[in-house]
Amino acid sequence: MTNYINKVAFVTGAASGIGFALCESLLAKNAKVMMADMNGPGLAEAIEKLGGASDNLSSVVCDVRNPESVKSAANQTLADFGKVHIVMNNAGVGLAGKSGQTDLKDWQWIVDINLMGVVYGVEIFTPLIKSHGEGGHILNTASMAGHMTTEYMPPYHATKFAVVGYSESIAQELSHDNIRVSCLCPTWVKSNIASSARQRPSAGVTMPAPSLKAAQDSVSALVANGMEADRMAELTLAMMAQGRLHVFNDPEARPAIDIRAKSLAADYDAALNWMKTN
Numbered sequence: 634m635t636n637y638i639n640k641v642a643f644v645t646g647a648a649s650g651i652g653f654a655l656c657e658s659l660l661a662k663n664a665k666v667m668m669a670d671m672n673g674p675g676l677a678e679a680i681e682k683l684g685g686a687s688d689n690l691s692s693v694v695c696d697v698r699n700p701e702s703v704k705s706a707a708n709q710t711l712a713d714f715g716k717v718h719i720v721m722n723n724a725g726v727g728l729a730g731k732s733g734q735t736d737l738k739d740w741q742w743i744v745d746i747n748l749m750g751v752v753y754g755v756e757i758f759t760p761l762i763k764s765h766g767e768g769g770h771i772l773n774t775a776s777m778a779g780h781m782t783t784e785y786m787p788p789y790h791a792t793k794f795a796v797v798g799y800s801e802s803i804a805q806e807l808s809h810d811n812i813r814v815s816c817l818c819p820t821w822v823k824s825n826i827a828s829s830a831r832q833r834p835s836a837g838v839t840m841p842a843p844s845l846k847a848a849q850d851s852v853s854a855l856v857a858n859g860m861e862a863d864r865m866a867e868l869t870l871a872m873m874a875q876g877r878l879h880v881f882n883d884p885e886a887r888p889a890i891d892i893r894a895k896s897l898a899a900d901y902d903a904a905l906n907w908m909k910t911n
């Protein structure tokens with residue numbers, strides 16, 4: 634898919650940050666856009682910012698944790714636009730945590746949104762894209778946190794590594810159906826992600842430990858100084874049009890890819906060497 638004219642796009646997490654910017658960029662490229670988000674008032678404000686509902690723009694309240702909600706949003710997309718070509722499974726939340734100290738309900742919460750929300754989007758929309766035979770494109774939002782790790786963020790890394798692996802796998806299979814898959818893997822982008830952990834089940838019940846609080850504050854500062862979301866969106870649509878599988882954004886994080894590859898190779902070679910002599 635090399636241009637977006639008259640293509641129908643479904644975007645989750647559309648009320649804020651990267652999702653909102655993706656909707657704005659798609660509209661500017663003459664796509665038709667269905668904005669989906671669980672935050673109803675935020676969604677209403679976002680659609681007004683884009684000029685209000687029209688033949689090219691609609692919105693639906695959708696909680697990506699709930700497959701019935703995603704199915705109903707898919708039906709609404711078909712009712713409003715007739716078909717769907719592009720699905721952007723972008724809704725996501727952040728969560729810092731230390732092993733043995735993270736509330737298991739919080740773990741379930743982030744897995745349900747960041748991983749299962751993407752899975753439901755793919756499972757429910759793929760047959761709809763296949764049905765019209767015009768091809769399509771799925772964008773799953775992961776993160777650079779799906780390619781490299783830091784301490785104190787295991788739940789976030791676990792979900793984002795999963796989305797990278799999942800996207801790489803379905804990209805192979807869906808290429809046979811003229812459906813491209815891309816995986817968005819940015820570092821810091823200006824958005825409201827740093828406050829998303831306030832929605833976690835344990836919020837207000839458990840205070841984060843001081844070391845975690847420091848990690849959260851540093852994430853907030855990095856996000857506040859990150860790439861503008863509209864530039865991230867333009868870059869994403871350009872990389873999708875090139876058929877790129879991964880979409881990166883940060884020159885400073887580039888070495889992390891080689892460092893990880895070297896570290897994997899070293900572990901691999903250690904095992905091969907041991908097997909030669911044992």
Ligand SMILES: NC(=O)c1ccc[n+]([C@@H]2O[C@H](COP(=O)([O-])OP(=O)(O)OC[C@H]3O[C@@H](n4cnc5c(N)ncnc54)[C@H](O)[C@@H]3O)[C@@H](O)[C@H]2O)c1
Pocket residue numbers: 645646647648649650651652669670671672675695696697698723724725726727746750774775776777818819820821822823824825826827829856859
């Ligand atoms: N901002 C960054 O620095 C950054 C970096 C890498 C990856 N990401 C990823 O980008 C994606 C978008 O995040 P953002 O940075 O724009 O944050 P954001 O908080 O500004 O936007 C996220 C949106 O998702 C919505 N959302 C949350 N849970 C939902 C649910 N269950 N169902 C439907 N909608 C839900 C929120 O209401 C919000 O509008 C996330 O997947 C995030 O992990 C962000």
